[in-house]
Structure formats: structure tokens, C-alpha cells
Amino acid sequence: MSNALPLFRRALIESWRSMIAWTLGIAAALLVYVPLFSSISNTDLQALIANLPEALVETIGYTNIGTGAGYVQSTFFGLIGFALFTIASIAWGAATIAGDEENGTLELTLAHAVSRSQVVLERGLALLVRLLWLGIVAAALILLLNVPAGLDLEVVNVLAATTMLVLLTLSTGSVALAVGAVTGRRGLATAAGAVVAIGGYAANAIANQVDDLEWLHTISPYSWAWGEQPLMDGLDWVGFAELLALTLVALAIGLAVFARRDVDG
Amino acid sequence: MTDAVRTEALVKRFGRTTALRGLDLAVPTGSIFGVIGPNGSGKTTTMRVVLDIVRPTSGRVEVLGTHPRQGGPALRRRIGYLPGELKLESRVRGGDLLTHLARISGGVPQNEITDLADRLHLDLNRQVRTLSKGNKQKLGIVQAFMHRPDLLVLDEPTSGLDPLVQQQVHELLREAAGHGQTVFLSSHVLSEVQNTATEVAILREGRVITVNTVEELRRSAIRRVHVEIADAAAPALHALLISLPGVSNLVEPTPTSATLSLSGDPDSLVKTLAHFRVTELTVEEPDLEQSVLGLYETPLSEAPSETPLSDTAADDE
Numbered sequence: 248m249s250n251a252l253p254l255f256r257r258a259l260i261e262s263w264r265s266m267i268a269w270t271l272g273i274a275a276a277l278l279v280y281v282p283l284f285s286s287i288s289n290t291d292l293q294a295l296i297a298n299l300p301e302a303l304v305e306t307i308g309y310t311n312i313g314t315g316a317g318y319v320q321s322t323f324f325g326l327i328g329f330a331l332f333t334i335a336s337i338a339w340g341a342a343t344i345a346g347d348e349e350n351g352t353l354e355l356t357l358a359h360a361v362s363r364s365q366v367v368l369e370r371g372l373a374l375l376v377r378l379l380w381l382g383i384v385a386a387a388l389i390l391l392l393n394v395p396a397g398l399d400l401e402v403v404n405v406l407a408a409t410t411m412l413v414l415l416t417l418s419t420g421s422v423a424l425a426v427g428a429v430t431g432r433r434g435l436a437t438a439a440g441a442v443v444a445i446g447g448y449a450a451n452a453i454a455n456q457v458d459d460l461e462w463l464h465t466i467s468p469y470s471w472a473w474g475e476q477p478l479m480d481g482l483d484w485v486g487f488a489e490l491l492a493l494t495l496v497a498l499a500i501g502l503a504v505f506a507r508r509d510v511d512g
Numbered sequence: 513m514t515d516a517v518r519t520e521a522l523v524k525r526f527g528r529t530t531a532l533r534g535l536d537l538a539v540p541t542g543s544i545f546g547v548i549g550p551n552g553s554g555k556t557t558t559m560r561v562v563l564d565i566v567r568p569t570s571g572r573v574e575v576l577g578t579h580p581r582q583g584g585p586a587l588r589r590r591i592g593y594l595p596g597e598l599k600l601e602s603r604v605r606g607g608d609l610l611t612h613l614a615r616i617s618g619g620v621p622q623n624e625i626t627d628l629a630d631r632l633h634l635d636l637n638r639q640v641r642t643l644s645k646g647n648k649q650k651l652g653i654v655q656a657f658m659h660r661p662d663l664l665v666l667d668e669p670t671s672g673l674d675p676l677v678q679q680q681v682h683e684l685l686r687e688a689a690g691h692g693q694t695v696f697l698s699s700h701v702l703s704e705v706q707n708t709a710t711e712v713a714i715l716r717e718g719r720v721i722t723v724n725t726v727e728e729l730r731r732s733a734i735r736r737v738h739v740e741i742a743d744a745a746a747p748a749l750h751a752l753l754i755s756l757p758g759v760s761n762l763v764e765p766t767p768t769s770a771t772l773s774l775s776g777d778p779d780s781l782v783k784t785l786a787h788f789r790v791t792e793l794t795v796e797e798p799d800l801e802q803s804v805l806g807l808y809e810t811p812l813s814e815a816p817s818e819t820p821l822s823d824t825a826a827d828d829e
Contacts, residue, residue: 253615261602351599355655358563359616360589509526509566 258373315398336420337440345427407482425501516694522571533718546705549715592656596667607636740792
């Protein structure tokens with residue numbers, strides 16, 4: 248047992264500092280935003296929103312901001328949490344192969360009795376576990392604040408939304424990991440992950456606003472995750488499958504090319 | 513008798529640059545085999561092909577009886593590798609890093625890590641990234657040796673190490689060969705190869721120019737000699753020196769001193785000098801640049817010989 252998944256365990260051990268930093272960041276975001284709901288839900292916020300142009304409200308996703316679910320979705324899952332999880336995931340994904348290679352430290356690992364697929368898969372698993380941890384922290388804090396802040400969220404829906412957040416950011420992190428495995432370039436890997444994440448966010452916003460471009464929802468990972476409002480209506484298995492497919496396709500391409508190419512010292 | 517490493521017509525291109533241009537090499541099992549050559553001659557690329565870190569463009573390569581690609585992790589378990597530019601950035605302690613590498617090597621005997629670390633005077637409790645270049649190099653050596661691999665592939669193993677530790681490493685190399693392990697090492701320091709290797713291949717521009725035994729290499733090596741004598745019989749000294757076999761580039765800064773290049777063994781020089789009262793004698797160890805420069809400047813088709821030094825090499829000091 249002490250020899251199982253050595254690269255996975257190494258990856259987790261090497262990243263404990265950044266794990267603590269991201270955990271604190273996400274906890275801080277939740278502790279700042281969520282308690283505000285109880286103070287603003289009694290105000291004229293609904294009236295204020297109603298006076299805003301409908302297109303703007305839809306673009307920034309504040310349609311249901313008067314309810315606990317709408318508020319937490321708009322502020323955390325759709326915005327701050329999405330941003331924090333995305334940045335963490337893409338940074339980790341780009342570092343997994345490309346960062347290691349650019350540091351010149353990948354060569355030594357590959358010179359040992361490990362296959363390249365094993366390196367990608369064990370470290371990919373470490374990426375998943377890190378995001379799961381951040382998801383557990385987020386879900387636990389939201390559930391802890393649920394009653395005091397008057398959010399009135401259903402436990403199963405909090406878990407559903409957290410699952411989608413983890414999977415959404417796992418998919419963009421996997422794109423970064425895969426592009427890093429293909430190119431060995433950390434900058435390119437980060438850019439690719441960011442394009443998918445930000446592009447998906449922008450596509451979702453445009454599709455909300457322009458009727459003729461509503462089809463953009465179908466190619467936006469952000470829409471796959473949040474289109475069916477999991478925090479209100481529970482897990483959306485179609486979106487779940489789409490995000491999982493993106494993750495697996497990215498990793499498959501990364502694995503295939505990485506196994507064949509030269510590695511820089 | 514099999515070869516631990518064998519390449520035939522090995523070619524490796526990286527984009528527009530060609531690192532290996534038809535490399536033929538045979539490293540006999542159980543030998544200490546050195547490759548020397550200037551930067552860019554293909555030493556490191558050859559080793560990376562052996563470890564399956566880069567894949568050859570064409571040609572054949574066989575490592576411990578199998579192709580590096582087919583051999584996969586099972587083959588690399590039998591190889592210990594020290595990269596030429598060892599980068600260690602981790603925050604973990606040296607001992608923890610070695611434990612991790614032992615897990616992905618497999619079969620590291622109990623106490624082997626601490627035994628090797630003790631011999632090299634390496635502190636395993638320090639954070640890896642805080643170690644000096646020399647101590648990182650020691651760590652690299654420990655991880656290459658610790659699982660007692662059949663084949664050791666060492667790219668410039670003593671670079672950055674002080675002379676005492678270099679001796680320890682040379683000792684490790686000889687012990688490994690004594691255990692039947694094969695050592696495939698590169699160096700740009702001729703003395704290192706001379707002290708340890710049994711056979712030496714000289715690389716240039718991605719090809720093997722010659723494979724010599726160390727004895728042959730020693731005979732063709734060129735040393736820089738400086739001698740001062742107390743006697744006033746200087747003209748006699750110069751006349752004698754210039755007539756000696758293997759002496760070239762004779763310079764006479766003062767009537768009682770001489771600086772010269774010497775190829776071949778120093779026997780006749782020593783016996784000639786024995787007639788004088790010698791007050792100063794320095795023999796510079798031949799480094800690669802000087803000693804095999806002749807080989808580099810000879811066209812590939814010609815056999816290496818005792819070519820005179822070029823102007824650049826004679827400029828020394």
C-alpha cells in the first residue's frame with residue numbers, strides 16, 4: 248500500500264502550500280459574500296434590479312438575486328467561486344506537465360520506472376482531488392451559513408452545484424494540462440485553459456442577451472454547468488456528461504501526444 | 513558477450529538542427545565506457561535516447577537487449593540516470609525526494625540511501641532547493657546508484673563536485689563495474705575518463721570519431737609543460753628539448769626556462785631533464801580541448817594522429 252500511486256501522492260504533497268492558500272481564499276470569499284444576503288434581501292434590492300435594463304440583469308446573471316439560491320449562484324458559483332476555482336485549476340493543470348518540463352525537473356521523473364501515461368493520469372487525479380477538496384470546503388461553508396444567512400438552500404442542491412463547479416473547472420484545468428502535455432509550454436497551456444474558461448463565460452453571456460446567438464449555450468462549458476440552475480433544480484446530468492466528456496477528450500489527446508513526443512530537459 | 517547499449521546509424525533531428533548524424537556506439541556489458549566531446553557533440557542526446565526521453569529520427573538503438581520505447585518502465589527500472597543539467601527545485605527534504613524516487617525505481621535495498629549519502633557527505637535533512645550545486649549533484653548521484661541498476665547512465669557525473677568527492681564518485685564507479693554493472697558516462701574532463709573508463713569514444717558533431725582504449729588516448733594526449741633550470745647551460749637545454757619526440761610549440765621566455773607541448777609519454781623528456789638541476793616543473797593535465805583537439809581538426813575520414821596543436825590551444829596562459 249505504501250507504494251501505491253507514488254506520483255499522485257507526490258503531487259499532493261508538493262502542492263500543500265497552494266492548497267492552503269486557495270482554501271483560505273475561497274473561505275474568505277464565501278464568508279464575505281454569503282452573510283451579506285440576509286442584510287440585502289430585506290432591502291429594496293428587488294426593486295433596484297427590476298429597474299435595471301433586462302439585458303444587463305440577464306448578462307450579469309442577477310435574474311433571481313432576490314432568492315438565496317439566486318444570490319449564491321450569482322455571487323459565488325457563477326462569479327467569484329467560478330473565478331477562484333478556474334484560476335487554481337488552470338494554474339495546477341498547466342504546471343502538471345508543462346511547468347515541470349520547463350523547470351527541467353520532468354526529465355528525472357521520466358527516467359525512472361514510470362510510463363508517461365502514468366505521470367499524466369496520477370497527476371490528473373491529483374488535480375481532481377485538489378478541486379474536490381476546495382469543493383468540499385465551499386459546500387461545507389455554504390451549508391454552515393445556510394440557516395444563519397437565511398439562504399433557504401436544499402442540501403442536495405448545494406452538493407449538485409458544487410459538483411458542477413468542480414467538474415466545470417476540472418474540464419478547463421484538464422484542457423490546460425493536455426495542452427501542456429502536447430506542447431510542453433506552460434504559457435500556452437495556461438492560455439488554452441483561460442480561453443476555454445473565459446470564452447465559455449463570454450459565450451454564455453452573449454447567448455443570454457442575443458436571441459440569434461442563443462446556440463452559443465451549446466458550446467459553452469459555463470452554460471453546460473449552470474444552464475439548468477443546479478442550485479435550484481438539482482444535478483443536470485446532461486451538463487454533467489458534457490463537462491465530463493470535455494475533460495476526458497482533453498486528457499485523451501494529451502496522453503496520446505505526450506506518449507509520442509520528445510521531452511525537453 | 514553482449515552490449516549493454518548499442519546504436520547503429522542513430523540519427524536525431526530537433527527541428528532544423530541535427531544532434532546525431534549516424535551514431536554507431538557499442539558499450540560492452542560490465543565496462544566503464546566514457547564518451548567525451550565538446551558541447552553539442554551529441555553526448556546528452558545519446559543518453560536521452562537511451563532513457564527514452566527523446567526518440568530517434570532513424571537508426572537502431574538497443575539497451576539491455578531491448579528498444580528503449582518497448583522496454584518502457586521495466587527497462588528504466590534497470591537503469592540509473594544522472595541528467596547533465598540536474599534541476600531540483602522542490603521544497604521537500606533531500607531524504608524525502610530520494611524516498612519518492614526510490615518508490616518509482618523500485619528495489620532499493622534498505623539503508624542504501626543513507627549509506628551512499630554518508631559516503632558522499634550529503635545532508636538528507638536539507639530542503640532540496642536550498643542545496644548548493646555540488647550537493648544537488650550528490651543527490652543526483654545517490655538516486656542514480658541507489659537501486660543498483662544494471663546500467664548507469666551518467667551525464668557529467670562529477671561536474672560541480674570538489675576533488676575529494678570526485679574521488680568518492682570514481683570509487684563508486686569502479687565498485688559498480690566490480691559488481692558487473694555497466695557504466696556509460698560522459699565528460700569533458702579527460703582525466704576523469706582516464707581515471708575510470710576502460711574505453712573512450714570521442715564524439716564530434718553527432719558522430720563517433722574514434723573509440724580508443726584509455727591507454728591509446730593517454731599516448732595521444734597533449735600536455736603543456738613548463739620547466740625552469742638553475743644551470744646556465746640554457747642553449748643546450750633548448751637544443752635537446754626541440755629534438756625530443758612529441759615536443760612542439762617550444763617557447764623560451766628566459767634562457768633558463770622553457771614551455772612546450774608534449775604528446776605521447778613523458779619518459780624521454782624526464783630523462784633529458786634529469787641532466788639538469790630542475791628548479792621548477794609543471795605538467796598541466798591535458799584537458800579535452802588540448803588533448804584531442806587534433807582529433808577534432810582532422811577530417812573525419814583520417815585516422816587520428818599526433819597532430820600539432822593549433823594556435824588557439826597554444827595560446828593557453
